[in-house]
Amino acid sequence: MLKEITTSQNIVRYNGQSFFEEEDEIAVETALTIILDGDEFATMVCTPSELQELVVGFLASEGVIRFYQDIKSLHIDEEKGFAYVELVNKHNIQKDLHSKRFIGSCCGKGRQFYFHNDMKTAKTVMTKLTVTPEQCRDLMKKMQESSSHFQQTGGVHNAALCTSDGIVISRTDIGRHNALDKLFGYCIMNRIPLKDKIIAFSGRISSEVLLKAAKIGVGIILSKSAPTNLALNLAEELGITAVGFIRGNGFNVYTHQKRIQGIEYDRSSEVLVSRFP
Structure with a gap:
């Protein structure tokens, strides 16, 4: 039996003048534990939807995996909150590498990562895709309009895989990382090419979110919120265009600005000489 992703509850609301009672929609939160080749691997707190995509994307x-074919079997017991995964080649779980914070360098450039597995899976993105300011604003608007669960509860994050012209697939979760893992899982399960894709995202661009985008292989990430400085350092090194504060008619372009059409540089000095309207 599938779990509901929202639930209703009677609340007391204040409208600035008086109190009144009404029914409100609340986002459902559940725990999902991944059992990998018979061993407990990780527990995620998530929205109980698209759980197969979530598990595949997370792995x-x-x-742990590179292709969907690396998984021999995947069974999800939603009632008990377990995902049982068996791999084609049994995984040697190094629990210390998946639980301890790790900051190191890579390729002699001083790149910083939180975990050892980030060094293995984060990759530099080389896409030549460009987008217009209008497309950036339109994709953010379409992503927000596509989430009925956010409109009902206000308690979830949204992520959408897009082309420059529209949304390919969108996913919702209480955890912003989970929403991105669901997109990743969908791409792996359906062999979606990613060189011409963009991620539109509702939350702030943290270093963890930026690394997720790099692991997926998308070169442009759009957000209505702010980035962190570590996220921008990683974006600069990993070749990702980070665009934030997409609200109304404006936005900020933080890294690899040349993918946004209308920004022009003096090639000899790399100095910005004109801006889009």
Whole structure:
């Protein structure tokens, strides 16, 4: 039996003048534990939807699998909150590498990562895709309009895989990382090419979110919120265009600005010489 992803509850609302009672929609939160080749691997707190995509995307993000065919079997017991995964080649779980914070360098460039598996799975993105300012604003608007669960509850994050012209697939979860893992899982399960894709995202661009985008292989990430400085350092090194604060008619372009059409540089000095309207 599938779990509901929203539930209703009677609340007391204040409208600035008086109190009144009404029914409100609340986002459902559940725990899902992955049992990998018979061993407990990880527990995620998530929205109980698209759980197969979530598990596949999470395992790929963690470097456990590269292809959907690496999974021999996958069974999800939603009632008990377990996902049982058996791999074609049994995984040697190194629990210390998946639980301890790791900051190191890569390729002699001083790149910083949180975990050991990030060094294995994060990759530099080389896409030549460009987008217009209008497309950035339109994709963010379409992503927000596509989430009925956010409109009902206000308690979830949204992520959408897009082309420059529209949304390919969108996913919702209480966890922003989970929403991205669901997109990753969908791409792996359906062999979606990613060189011409964009991610539109509702939350802030943290270093973890930026690494998720790099692992997926998408070169442009759009957000209505702010980035962190570590996220921008990683975006610069990993070749990702980070665009934030997409609200109304404006936005900020933080890294690899040349993918946004209308920004022009003096090639000899790399100095910005004109801006889009």
